[in-house]
Amino acid sequence: MISEKIVLACRSGNRSAQKTLYKTLAQKMFMHCYRYVKQKEDAEEILSEGFIKVFANLSTVEYRDAKNFEGWVKRIMVNESLMFLRKQKVQFSDQERTSQIEIVQSWDDDLIVEDIYRLIRSLPIGYRTVFNLSVIEGYSHKEIAQKLSITESTSRSQLSKARKKLQEFMAKRK
Structure with missing residues (x-):
């Protein structure tokens, strides 16, 4: 401290x-x-x-x-x-909005913090950045949009896609 x-x-x-x-x-x-x-x-x-x-x-x-x-x-x-x-001129795509899918709330007992961290790091950079800002840092889509110079809908889309991708990773683990 x-x-x-x-x-x-x-x-x-x-x-x-x-x-x-x-x-x-x-x-x-x-x-x-x-x-x-x-x-x-x-x-x-x-x-x-x-x-x-x-x-x-x-x-x-x-x-x-x-x-x-x-x-x-x-x-x-x-x-x-x-x-x-x-x-680095990272581009965030403003593609069609996908339906928002929540991350599985009950993680496997054998899924440890390092695994979760590795999964998040494996996301494409746009997804990962918005996921970090929203889920981990707690920023709103409006704040994320301002910080990244993107639209709120792009922020929502990127988060939704990140969550979907993480769900796919989780499903493969089972």
């Missing part, structure tokens, strides 16, 4: 505190970045750029508690991931 003391020390340029902050959050933030991109090297690049922004903007954030602070860092990492995808 990141304490206010660590954040204050980081603000004053204390290298030891900055190292502590990085070591405490790096692995978790890497996983947030890696959910959006295929290559670990890309996720590492995003993570580095994200932490540069974190350290550059520490003076602008009010420390309330560790959870709030971590949420602020996570938002930076997600935004950096989306900027990376924009630079």
Whole structure:
């Protein structure tokens, strides 16, 4: 957990505190970045750029508690991931809307977190990005549309297709 003391020390340029902050959050933030991109090297690049922004903007954030602070860092990492995808010119297709299918709510007992993570990462980039933003990050379709410069219907379509694809993966496992 990141304490206010660590954040204050980081603000004053204390290298030891900055190292502590990085070591405490790096692995978790890497996983947030890696959910959006295929290559670990890309996720590492995003993570580095994200932490540069974190350290550059520490003076602008009010420390309330560790959870709030971590949420602020996570938002930076997600935004950096989306900027990376924009630079890669990822295209989201506005194809015909498919019927929305809910992901199977009762996962197999033998389906572990790593399997689920692997399934999500195997989705095409557009599906994966919208799925992450909607299901994992909790953004609305309106917010996703704004963040990705797409229409709300494209966001809904991409999420629906992601869910359908995940259901297909799940059905193959049985």
